[in-house]
Amino acid sequence: MDQKNSIDKDQERLLEEESGTRALVRPEEKTKVPSFYKVLILNDDFTPREYVVHVLQKFFKKTEQEATHLMLQVHHKGMGVAGVFTCEIAETKAYQVNEYSKKHKYPLKCVVEAA
Numbered sequence: 001m002d003q004k005n006s007i008d009k010d011q012e013r014l015l016e017e018e019s020g021t022r023a024l025v026r027p028e029e030k031t032k033v034p035s036f037y038k039v040l041i042l043n044d045d046f047t048p049r050e051y052v053v054h055v056l057q058k059f060f061k062k063t064e065q066e067a068t069h070l071m072l073q074v075h076h077k078g079m080g081v082a083g084v085f086t087c088e089i090a091e092t093k094a095y096q097v098n099e100y101s102k103k104h105k106y107p108l109k110c111v112v113e114a115a
C-alpha cells in the first residue's frame, strides 16, 4: 500500500472512532502530487556551440554562463538536463526546440524523460 492510501485509511479509522459509526464520508478533494519530467538536450557533431547556448537561453531561461557550462557538459558527456517541468510543459519545450532547430537546419534534439 502506498503512503497516500495508508493516510486515507488512517483518516477513515479516526472518523469511525470519533463517531462510533462506519465512515461514509471520505475526504472529498484528493490533492494530486504532480509528476515531473526532464527535458534532455542531446549532443551531436554538427550543431554549433553558440547555437546551443542561444537555445538554452531562449527556451530554458539560462544565463549565458549557465548555458555555456551546460552546453560544454553535453558536448563532453552526450546529454544533459535542460530543465524539469510538468509533463505538458516538458513536451512543449522539447517540441519547440526541435522545431526551431529544424527551421535553422541543425540536428539539435531534445527528448523528454520521467524525472
Ligand code: TYC
Pocket: 041, 042, 043, 044, 045, 046, 047, 048, 049, 052, 071, 072, 074, 075, 108
Ligand atoms: N558537439 C557540438 C560541436 O562540437 C556542440 C554541441 C553541444 C551540440 C551540445 C549539441 O547539445 C549539444 N559543435
